[in-house]
Amino acid sequence: xxxxxxxxxxxxxxxxxxxxxxxxxxxxxxxxxICDVIQDYRIRVAVERNYPIYAATDAHMxxxxxxxxxxxxxxxxxxxxxxxxxxxxxxxxAALNREAYRQAEVKSIFQGGEKHELTGFSFVAxxxxxxxxxxxxxxxxxxxxxxxxxxxxxLHQHDWIERARVVIxxxxxxxxxxxxxxMINTVIPEVRVPSHQGPDAKCVIPDLDITxxxxxxxxxLSHIHFAMVETKAPLTLxxxxxxxxxxxxxALVSAGNGVVALNSVIELMRDLGRPRNxxxxxxxxxxxxxxxxxxxxxxxxxxxEAIVIPEIIDCIRAMTGLTPVAMESICKxxxxxxxxxxxxxxxxxxxxxKFGPDVPHTTVEALEKARAEYESxxxxxxxxxxxx
Ligand SMILES: NC(=O)c1ccc[n+]([C@@H]2O[C@H](COP(=O)([O-])OP(=O)(O)OC[C@H]3O[C@@H](n4cnc5c(N)ncnc54)[C@H](O)[C@@H]3O)[C@@H](O)[C@H]2O)c1
Numbered sequence: 001x002x003x004x005x006x007x008x009x010x011x012x013x014x015x016x017x018x019x020x021x022x023x024x025x026x027x028x029x030x031x032x033x034i035c036d037v038i039q040d041y042r043i044r045v046a047v048e049r050n051y052p053i054y055a056a057t058d059a060h061m062x063x064x065x066x067x068x069x070x071x072x073x074x075x076x077x078x079x080x081x082x083x084x085x086x087x088x089x090x091x092x093x094a095a096l097n098r099e100a101y102r103q104a105e106v107k108s109i110f111q112g113g114e115k116h117e118l119t120g121f122s123f124v125a126x127x128x129x130x131x132x133x134x135x136x137x138x139x140x141x142x143x144x145x146x147x148x149x150x151x152x153x154x155l156h157q158h159d160w161i162e163r164a165r166v167v168i169x170x171x172x173x174x175x176x177x178x179x180x181x182x183m184i185n186t187v188i189p190e191v192r193v194p195s196h197q198g199p200d201a202k203c204v205i206p207d208l209d210i211t212x213x214x215x216x217x218x219x220x221l222s223h224i225h226f227a228m229v230e231t232k233a234p235l236t237l238x239x240x241x242x243x244x245x246x247x248x249x250x251a252l253v254s255a256g257n258g259v260v261a262l263n264s265v266i267e268l269m270r271d272l273g274r275p276r277n278x279x280x281x282x283x284x285x286x287x288x289x290x291x292x293x294x295x296x297x298x299x300x301x302x303x304x305e306a307i308v309i310p311e312i313i314d315c316i317r318a319m320t321g322l323t324p325v326a327m328e329s330i331c332k333x334x335x336x337x338x339x340x341x342x343x344x345x346x347x348x349x350x351x352x353x354k355f356g357p358d359v360p361h362t363t364v365e366a367l368e369k370a371r372a373e374y375e376s377x378x379x380x381x382x383x384x385x386x387x388x
Contacts, residue, residue, distance in 0.1 A: 004030040005320045006082040008054075010075065010097065012036045012046055014174050015111055016088030018309045020051060021275065023086075025336045026313060028322050033078045036060075039067035042176075054078040079104035084316055087111065094118075098137070107135070107319050109312060112142025112200075122203040124149040125314035125333075126248050129326030132318035140311045141200060143304035144168055144223055147282045148201040148210070151300060154247035155229060155240075156208055160296075162230040168197060168214040169224045171304060178220050189215040221262045222279070223302040234293045244284060248330050249310065251281040251341055253301075255288075260377040265301050268343060278306035280339050287375060310337060 005028060009020045012034045023031045033052035036043050037060045046053060052072045055061035064071045072078075079085065079100065084107040087094040091113025098118060101108040108119075116122050119137040123129075127149050132138050141149065148166060155161050172183040190196075190213070198212035244250050253259040259268060269277040279301070288299035310333045316322075317329040333339070342348050 006032045008078050008082045008085045010035045010087045011089035019312050022309050032082050108137045110139045116203045123315045124204050127153050135319050143307045144197045145200040147302040149204045154243050160231050162232050164210040164229045166212045167226040170216040171220045183218050187217045221266045227298040229296040249281050252286045253283045254286045258374050279303035280306050
């Protein structure tokens with residue numbers, strides 16, 4: 001058996017703390033340490049988890065030690081002990097670390113806040129795992145770009161897409177910093193078209209014809225995408241459903257089950273006991289899937305804090321050659337984190353048949369009534385006509 005790959009995380013924030021936990025769960029990886037510059041509760045949780053702590057510089061180490069954080073050394077000390085580093089520091093800061101990693105001959109993974117050009121390679125496991133094999137450096141794309149590649153990649157691999165257009169509503173801020181940077185009572189459009197996510201997706205799927213438009217709003221649970229995809233030939237709903245089912249890390253949710261909004265999807269993650277309510281999968285609304293003779297229509301939720309975590313784990317595996325087979329890594333990662341295709345498998349069966357129109361079936365009728373009530377949530381606008 002191969003020895004464990006030695007991994008460090010630089011930047012223990014929204015992505016870094018989740019990446020550290022995910023690395024710790026892998027039986028073929030060892031978390032050698034995490035590095036940061038802070039002294040507050042966030043890094044103290046890492047101490048509680050017994051993660052070895054390192055500071056970015058000597059000055060940060062002095063400050064952290066003065067605040068009773070047990071620090072083992074500085075970044076340079078950490079680099080001496082590892083095979084690969086996952087840089088999760090804020091955008092632009094990460095790029096400054098690239099040279100230090102190169103000089104220490106340590107492989108490096110950067111996040112979506114950095115430009116594609118920093119590493120020359122942008123990663124999404126289900127699309128280009130093989131190209132990451134044994135690379136020295138790579139960038140795991142952003143949350144939105146990961147979702148675009150997963151969902152559109154599932155269609156693109158069948159050569160169905162003529163042209164994709166996606167509207168992205170982004171969360172205003174992350175929950176941990178919403179006291180600081182939360183917006184209220186507004187929606188801020190990106191004033192550049194296409195927004196950067198479309199071109200970014202083409203770094204991963206170069207022949208994807210895609211245009212994105214984006215805006216940020218006063219919510220912090222997730223992003224939501226509305227995709228309109230022109231197809232080369234008409235598709236059926238069943239073909240669309242099958243293609244999404246066959247692709248990794250996509251799960252369907254149903255408004256008919258009361259999962260009617262961003263908050264209900266995250267509440268479902270809470271109820272399922274997920275760490276930090278994380279949803280690593282893209283959640284596609286069953287009822288909002290539609291096809292016509294020219295296009296596919298999809299609405300899906302992207303939990304920005306969590307979606308890239310399995311991609312980071314697969315990227316480590318590819319770059320360090322732990323396995324050359326994408327699906328082997330994807331399945332291993334999914335099993336370790338608890339990633340599923342169906343959130344509620346025990347009750348996922350469709351409503352049972354009635355045996356003829358005259359047969360009373362009170363349970364089914366009650367269920368259908370309840371479903372109709374939930375589905376009516378999406379037709380609330382007072383100024384538009386509605387069926388409800
Ligand atoms: N937040 C998201 O939803 C999200 C989703 C996908 C990708 N990303 C990308 O992940 C990267 C990190 O984003 P984040 O949201 O986790 O940021 P964050 O601000 O939550 O975390 C960054 C961490 O890096 C630390 N840090 C700052 N300077 C440092 C330095 N010089 N050395 C070591 N640590 C330092 C900070 O103290 C903080 O703990 C960015 O590229 C971002 O674009 C973020």
